[in-house]
Amino acid sequence: MPEAIAPTTAPLPAREHLETLVGDILAEARAQGATAAEAAVSFGSALTVTVRLGEVETLEHHRQRGLAVTVYHGRSRGSASTADWRPEAIRDTVQSACAIARHTAADPYAGLADPERLAREIPDLDLYHPWTLSAGEAIELARECEAAALALDPRIRNSEGGGVATRAGLVVYGNSHGFCGGYPTTRHSLNCSVIAQDTEGMQRNHWYTVGRDRDDLETPVAVGQQAARRALRRLGSRRLETRRVPVLFAPELARGLIGHFVAAIRGGALYRKASFLLDRLGTPVFPEFVTIRERPRLPGALGSAPFDSEGVATADRDVVANGVLQGYVLDSYSARRLGMRTTGNAGGAHNLIVEPGPLGHEELLRQLDTGLWVTELLGHGVNLVTGDYSRGASGFWVEKGRIQYPVHEITIAGHLNEMFEGVAAVGGDVDVRGGIRCGSLLLERMTVAGE
Amino acid sequence: MTTDTLVLARQQLLAPAGLGENDLHRTLACLLDHAIDGGDLYFQQRRAESWGLEDGQVKNASHAIQQGVGVRAVSGEKTGFAYSDEIVPPALLEAATAARSIARSGGEARLQVWRSAQRPALYEPLDPLETLSANAKVRLLEAVDAEARRQDPRVTQVMVSLAAVRDTILVAGSDGTLAGDLRPLVRLNVSVIVEHGGRREQGSSGGGGRVGYGWFLDQDRALGHAREAVRQALINLDAVPAPAGTLTVVLGPGWPGILLHEAIGHGLEGDFNRKGTSAFSGRIGERVAAPLCTVVDDGTLANRRGSLNIDDEGTPTQCTTLIERGVLKGYLQDTLNARLMKAAPTGNGRRESYAHLPLPRMTNTYMLPGEHDPAEILASVERGLYAVNFGGGQVDITSGKFVFSASEAYLIENGRVTRPVKGATLIGNGPDVLTKVSMVGNDLQFDAGVGTCGKDGQSVPVGVGQPTLKIEALTVGGTQA
Numbered sequence: 001m002p003e004a005i006a007p008t009t010a011p012l013p014a015r016e017h018l019e020t021l022v023g024d025i026l027a028e029a030r031a032q033g034a035t036a037a038e039a040a041v042s043f044g045s046a047l048t049v050t051v052r053l054g055e056v057e058t059l060e061h062h063r064q065r066g067l068a069v070t071v072y073h074g075r076s077r078g079s080a081s082t083a084d085w086r087p088e089a090i091r092d093t094v095q096s097a098c099a100i101a102r103h104t105a106a107d108p109y110a111g112l113a114d115p116e117r118l119a120r121e122i123p124d125l126d127l128y129h130p131w132t133l134s135a136g137e138a139i140e141l142a143r144e145c146e147a148a149a150l151a152l153d154p155r156i157r158n159s160e161g162g163g164v165a166t167r168a169g170l171v172v173y174g175n176s177h178g179f180c181g182g183y184p185t186t187r188h189s190l191n192c193s194v195i196a197q198d199t200e201g202m203q204r205n206h207w208y209t210v211g212r213d214r215d216d217l218e219t220p221v222a223v224g225q226q227a228a229r230r231a232l233r234r235l236g237s238r239r240l241e242t243r244r245v246p247v248l249f250a251p252e253l254a255r256g257l258i259g260h261f262v263a264a265i266r267g268g269a270l271y272r273k274a275s276f277l278l279d280r281l282g283t284p285v286f287p288e289f290v291t292i293r294e295r296p297r298l299p300g301a302l303g304s305a306p307f308d309s310e311g312v313a314t315a316d317r318d319v320v321a322n323g324v325l326q327g328y329v330l331d332s333y334s335a336r337r338l339g340m341r342t343t344g345n346a347g348g349a350h351n352l353i354v355e356p357g358p359l360g361h362e363e364l365l366r367q368l369d370t371g372l373w374v375t376e377l378l379g380h381g382v383n384l385v386t387g388d389y390s391r392g393a394s395g396f397w398v399e400k401g402r403i404q405y406p407v408h409e410i411t412i413a414g415h416l417n418e419m420f421e422g423v424a425a426v427g428g429d430v431d432v433r434g435g436i437r438c439g440s441l442l443l444e445r446m447t448v449a450g451e
Numbered sequence: 452m453t454t455d456t457l458v459l460a461r462q463q464l465l466a467p468a469g470l471g472e473n474d475l476h477r478t479l480a481c482l483l484d485h486a487i488d489g490g491d492l493y494f495q496q497r498r499a500e501s502w503g504l505e506d507g508q509v510k511n512a513s514h515a516i517q518q519g520v521g522v523r524a525v526s527g528e529k530t531g532f533a534y535s536d537e538i539v540p541p542a543l544l545e546a547a548t549a550a551r552s553i554a555r556s557g558g559e560a561r562l563q564v565w566r567s568a569q570r571p572a573l574y575e576p577l578d579p580l581e582t583l584s585a586n587a588k589v590r591l592l593e594a595v596d597a598e599a600r601r602q603d604p605r606v607t608q609v610m611v612s613l614a615a616v617r618d619t620i621l622v623a624g625s626d627g628t629l630a631g632d633l634r635p636l637v638r639l640n641v642s643v644i645v646e647h648g649g650r651r652e653q654g655s656s657g658g659g660g661r662v663g664y665g666w667f668l669d670q671d672r673a674l675g676h677a678r679e680a681v682r683q684a685l686i687n688l689d690a691v692p693a694p695a696g697t698l699t700v701v702l703g704p705g706w707p708g709i710l711l712h713e714a715i716g717h718g719l720e721g722d723f724n725r726k727g728t729s730a731f732s733g734r735i736g737e738r739v740a741a742p743l744c745t746v747v748d749d750g751t752l753a754n755r756r757g758s759l760n761i762d763d764e765g766t767p768t769q770c771t772t773l774i775e776r777g778v779l780k781g782y783l784q785d786t787l788n789a790r791l792m793k794a795a796p797t798g799n800g801r802r803e804s805y806a807h808l809p810l811p812r813m814t815n816t817y818m819l820p821g822e823h824d825p826a827e828i829l830a831s832v833e834r835g836l837y838a839v840n841f842g843g844g845q846v847d848i849t850s851g852k853f854v855f856s857a858s859e860a861y862l863i864e865n866g867r868v869t870r871p872v873k874g875a876t877l878i879g880n881g882p883d884v885l886t887k888v889s890m891v892g893n894d895l896q897f898d899a900g901v902g903t904c905g906k907d908g909q910s911v912p913v914g915v916g917q918p919t920l921k922i923e924a925l926t927v928g929g930t931q932a
Contacts, residue, residue, distance in 0.1 A: 052528075052726070061533035061549045064806060079513035083536040096514040103585040105508035135552065158727055195728055195849055204728065204849035237850070242696040242932050272505070272608050273651065274644055379854035380843040381876035381928070385644065385653045390693070390876040390928040392845070392854035409852050411876050411928025413695060449695035449878075449928045 010045040010063050012170045015182055018043065021085060022174035025069050028094045030176070034071035034101070036112055037094075038175035038310065041085070042066040045168050047135065051142040052161035053150075059135055062167075071097045075106040109336040112310065117332075117342060118179045119313035122306045126299040128184040129213035131166045138164045141190065141220050148224030149194045155235065156228050160193035160204065162220070179311040187302070188214050192224045196231040203234035205376075210433050212300050230375075233396075237408040240397060240450040246371035246424070247412060247446045248364055248398075251431035253377055254354075254441040258292070260416055261285070262349050262436070264384050265325065267334020276387030276417060277325070284323045286420050289357070292320040296350035303435030309347035317343070319352065354438040357426040364427050364440050366401035372448055373398050374412060387416040393448075410450040419443050456576055456760065457567055460621040460631025464494040464518075468538045472565065475623040478543045479562055482524050483625055485551035487531075489560045490524040491624040493763065494538060495805040500580050501614040504592040507600075521805035522546040525787060526554035534806050563627030568767055573751060573758050574661035576633035579615040582663030588613060591664070591673060598677035599643050605688070606681055607651075608644035613637075615664065622765035630765035635661050636756065636912060638900070641676045645684040654684030658899030660754045676899075683840065683859050686871045693860065693875035693929025699832050700877065700925040701863065703839030704825070705896035708915035711746055711816050712904070713844040713853040714881040715739075719773050719781070720906075721788030721799075721811040723848050730851030730882050731779065739779045740885030743821050746774040748783055750798055750814030756900040757815035757914030761798070764809055768798035773816075774885070785811045803909040810906060817916030821891025825919040828890045830866040836927050837861045837868050838877070851881040876928040884922065892919030 018041045029037035046062035068081035071094065078100025080093045133141075146162030165188065172182030193206035207227040209218035218226075249257060261277075269275035277285065286292075296314030298304050307313055310332055318326045330338070331346035344350075365373065378392030394408035427439030465471065475492060482490040496518040503511045519536040520543060531553025535542035583591070592611045599609045618634040640657035656679035660666060667673040702710060723729035731739070740746070750768025752758050759768050764786050772780045784792070785800030788811055801812035829837060837860060844855030856876045861868045897916035904913040 055527075056529045056553065058530045058532065058808065059553050060531075060808065061546075062806065063533075063535070065536055077511060079511070081513070081515045083517055083519065093514075093516075099585070100512045100514060103509070103589055104512055105510055107508070107510040110510065160726070160728060202728070202730070202849050204847065234850075244932050272610070272644065273646070274608065274653065278651075376847075378847065378852065378878070379845045379856055379876050381854070381856035381874065383653070383874055385651055386873070388873050390856065390874065390930075392852065392876055392878045392928070394850075394852070408850060409878055409880060409926065411695075411854070411878050411926060413693075413875065413928050413930045415930075447695045447928075447930045447932050449697075449926055449932070451697055451926075 012168055012184055013043055015170060015172060018170060018172035018182060019180055021067065022172050022180055025067065025090055025094065026174060026176055028090055029069060029071045032094050032098050033073065034098060035074055036072040036176045037069060038112055039069045040171060040173045042171040043169065046165060047138060048163065048165040049135065049138045049142050050161040050163040051139060051146055052159055054143060054147065056139055057161055067093065069094055069097050071101050072111060073101045075108055075110050076101045076104045077110050078104060109333055112175050112177055113312045113332040113342060115177045117313065118177060118311045119181060119307035122181045122183065123297065125297055125304045125306055127212050127304060129186050130168055131186065131188050131214045145190055145192045145220035145224040148221040149192050149228040152225050152228040153232055155196045155198055155232060156194050157197040158195040162192045162224060165189045173309065173311055175311055181307060181311065183306065186212055188217060190217055190220055190223045192227040194227050194231050196235050198235050200236060203231055203237065205230035205234060210302065212302065234394065234406050237394060237406040240407050240410050240448055242449050244445055244447050246368055247443045248368045248371065248373045249441045249443065250375045251427065251429050251438060251440050253374060254438045255431055255434060255436045256377065257441060258352065258354055258436050258438050260382055260384065261420065262329055262352060265328045267328060267330040267338060269384060270328060271334050271337040274385050276384060280325050281328065283325060285325045286320055286323040287423055288323045290320060290323050290423055290426060291318065291355040293318050293353050293355065294349060294351060295353055298351050301351050303351035305350050308344045312342055312344040312346065314344045314350055349435060352436045354426055356428045356430050356439045359425055359427055361427065361429050361440065364425060364442055365398055367425055368398055368442055369401055370399045389414050389416050389419065410448055412446045412448055414446040419446065456572065456633050457629065457631035459576055459633055460619050463619045464496055464538065464621050470538065470540065474540055474543065476562065478547050479623065479625045481544055481547045482551050483560055483562055485554055487524045487526040487551055487554045487560060489625045490522065490550065491622055491764065493521040493805050494621040495519060496619045497616060497804065498580060499616040501612060502588050502592060504596055504611040507596050509589045509592050517804065519805040520546065522550045523808065524550040524553055528791060529553045530808060532808050560625055562625055565629040566627045567629050570767060573753050573760050574635060577635050577663055578617045579635040579637045579663045580617060582665055591667065595641055595673050595677045598674040599641060599681050602678060602681040603645065603685060605645045605647045605685065606643055607646045610642045612640045620763065622763065624765060628765040630761050632760050634759065635663065637662060637664055637666065639667050639673055639676060641680040643680045643684050645688060647688050650688060652684050652687035654680045654682065654687060656680040656683065657901050660756050660900040661758060662754050686859060690871040690873045692931045693872040694836065694927055695929045695932045697924050697926050699835035700922045700927065701828055701832060701835060701837045702920045702922065704892060704894045704917060704919050706898040706915065707838060707841055708817055708898065708917035709841050709844050709855050711818055711917060712813060712913065712915050713846040713855055714879060714884050715746055715773060716748065716813045716816045717846050718848045718851065718881050719783055721782045721784040721792060724782050725788045725792050729848045734779050737779050738777050739882055740774050740777040741888040742777040743891045744774055744777055744885050744888055745819040747772050748813050748816045752815050755815050755897065755914050756902065756912045759814065762800045763802045764800035766796045766798045766800060768814060771797045783811045783813060785809050801911050803911060807909050810909065812906065812911055813904060813913050815914035815916065817897065818918065820893050820895035820918040823890045823892050825892045825894050828892055828919050828921050829863060829868060831890065831921065832863045833865060835863040837863050846881060852878065853881050854878045872929065878926045878928060884925065887923040888920055889923050890921040894918045
């Protein structure tokens, strides 16, 4: 066993220290002639270990600092960043940003968030739960996780390892409207990736668990066993003949599909007219039974934030109600370009929750009847301008609600508009491991290409 | 031209902190004190800028400086790693103490005397950010915008980005390696949206390399990318749904070489093969491609995006043959995996930054040219797909399944290229896709300098290339069943 060294992650600096730095940057920007400025100072610390075939493979200590500033000279702006917190580095960084702002064109929409939208109070959202485990303890957890996978079945013959990661960070943001706020967060995860082998070949699969609090994590044994089961069930994969069939997306992939929806209603895509969901506000995008809510202040959730990355207070809202698009995902700049108000989404959406339906996995397979259950996707074949969708896939062929055999080396293709309109069911089997929470999604029909 | 990059790297990275060779020795000795097999220090300073144009104006730009030192200790298959964003003696020792905790006994490594390899540089040690004035950068972006809009009234949006990075690195290893490199990298990208009859499509084009910004002004390159982006977008306006199913596919030359990167390259990286997790594991000497196919990974091409004078472990890059006339010849190695596989490092140990561990990675991966005229290849296809431009790709190295997504493709009907079809993902099996290659063109081209490869969360610039290729059967993921 390696010697146990110090706590897993370096202690966070005091928030007051980062607030002082933000104040120094804003003062320096003013001194160098900026009419407005915003700055963020960050500190992050992490420990990651991987164990492969019972032996430590890597032990990594991470500790990173950052400082970023955007200055405005009237409506012209410039940005600069560095990892150096010394006063001379602050001066140089502000100078770089100001030098850029002298060359960029005046942009009538540029500027800080409107003062009345900035967060007035910063509630504690329960996002900081440091995990003080030693490197030795982390290695033991990773070993336990991988061992559970290797022990599940003799066909689990090889491994890419079990891993543990624990991170803590603190970001303070401030701007020349007088806003300054920051809060610490933690994020811990366990993961495992193993390889199942039979006479036909090898199949790899993985599983992971992630949370703000170590108590939110699945056990190492559960993660290892799930990784092993997922690899084993892929053995004996066949191809399919080209056909059009209903497709059931597993929850972890359904989250990605909702991610494409979010990307298409982002302000940047809309004002550039680079979205297939242009001018769809107030119109149905999904069937009537689909509702998607944003809940930015859920205590302890992975996507929670009291304010967005320009200080705007976050608030609950419905993004889709009864299938109808209620709002976009906007920051101040894109909102001004669209003649709208920011939705507090500078930096992205915060806890987007697709309201779960009543059906569990088995019932969804029965509703699918005969078609494809997709459990893995490969590649990036999504065109958000046109909505065309075509990706590599693997999963299971299902007949009359029963899984027949695993399939691979196929693609699934369609148009995102039709795929969203064609949602036939939302599962109750919600995956909460990220900023988008969603159960399985059953889609009426897609083209499967194979032999 | 030979330039002593080590001297320059020392001046930039060590001199400001008052660090000398004694400090490097002391830190490495601290690592070895813990009975590890070896270790290294990786000093880096990265200066980067990016300028963006939209609505005809340069409205946003940013500048970033990143620097630090990564300390790695290796013991058998174990790696301990820590880094600091402060290049000062106490931070070095602290990182070394954290990194060495991986081992408590076993290694017998001894500190070796410094040795530095010197060879002609593949690119100039210039700072690309300084190769054009701020005014000239803005004017270049505006000229590209004007050129794109001038092409066609259906162009509704033009977005242009111009970026440069200067990386200065220095590697000091307990095996005596002491090497430095100054790596310039520039990149231009043009992306347009066209609109006609209520239909919108996009097109993009870009390029770059380990050169200064002047490269874009030479040979009309920057304006050429503007015209190319518009051409692609307009073609997509006429595209019909792509076919679904297994077809004969002809891949154009250049960037479609992403096929080789996904189907072959990743599966031949040393780490996966040492662990036996690649579909290519243990298959050296076997036939994995048609005899027409010879594939190499070459980090020594002058000024190319994927090239490096030395890799991030200080090993000089080289041209490594992966497949020779259809037979699997070799793997891509960093020092760790080479040692464990009792092979020689191939100069493919790369890392995103000082805050990441080195891994075996590709540089410029390409197929050597064959005999056929590209026109002859197209004429030989009765019904198929001709794919000339691609977006990204991905591979599952264990099952060997890989995808790459076409962004510009046409139907081939009776030997003639006919209608454009919408983008579609192509899927195949790495270990056998090249066995289905029936014709190789005489028109080897490299990509324009746009590739970025991701592995284990680390991004590094890479290049690809190939001649026109005919693959007898590949699955095309369109919507027309």
